[in-house]
Amino acid sequence: MKFLIMGPPGAGKGSQAARIKNHLDITSISTGQMFRDAYKAGDPIGIKAMTYIEDGNLVDDKTTNNIVWQRLTSDEQLENFILDGYPRTVNQAKALDDMLDKLDTKLDGVLNILISEDVLFERMEQRRVCKDCGATYHLTFKPPIKEGVCDVCGGALYQRQDDKHESVKNRLEIYKNKTKPLLDYYDKKGILYNINGMQSFENVHEDIMLVLEDL
């Protein structure tokens, strides 16, 4: 099973992807995480990517496609995966189709988490991330047991630069302009599945599992 999880920034894609990964034991591929890892490792790709990300911009298509292709071909052939944060433009979607074509496979489905803009702003400004393990928290809906400290590993929590107000505004604008045409692209292929994102984390997960069972 190969599928994407989409939705505006702050819709909980990353957390849902992690939940699905645990539930189904499949590989999760997050371009955001790959860029952050590359950055930490001092890899030029990561350093270049981070200059875009910190301003709330999309990393250019070529760099992004390259890091995905590296990942798709790095292990033994990936039979099952969920892609999070990629593709973000129609050009990237076409590039992904070409990559999968080369690997003699295709996408089974695209999950799209729907959510209103007001709710998104509120969520992102309250999001905190662990510096060490990347676990995410929400100050109201999913607070850590001890303020400022990760439940999982004890690492320090911080607000990502791209979760701050101006950056959030910029990301939502980019999402509307560039990513929405993607939904039409996948809708035309008949593989787009909309998920109501304005319910509890577990209910969103259940709705996702119902769609996946039918893929």
Ligand SMILES: [Zn+2]
């Ligand atoms: Zn942690």
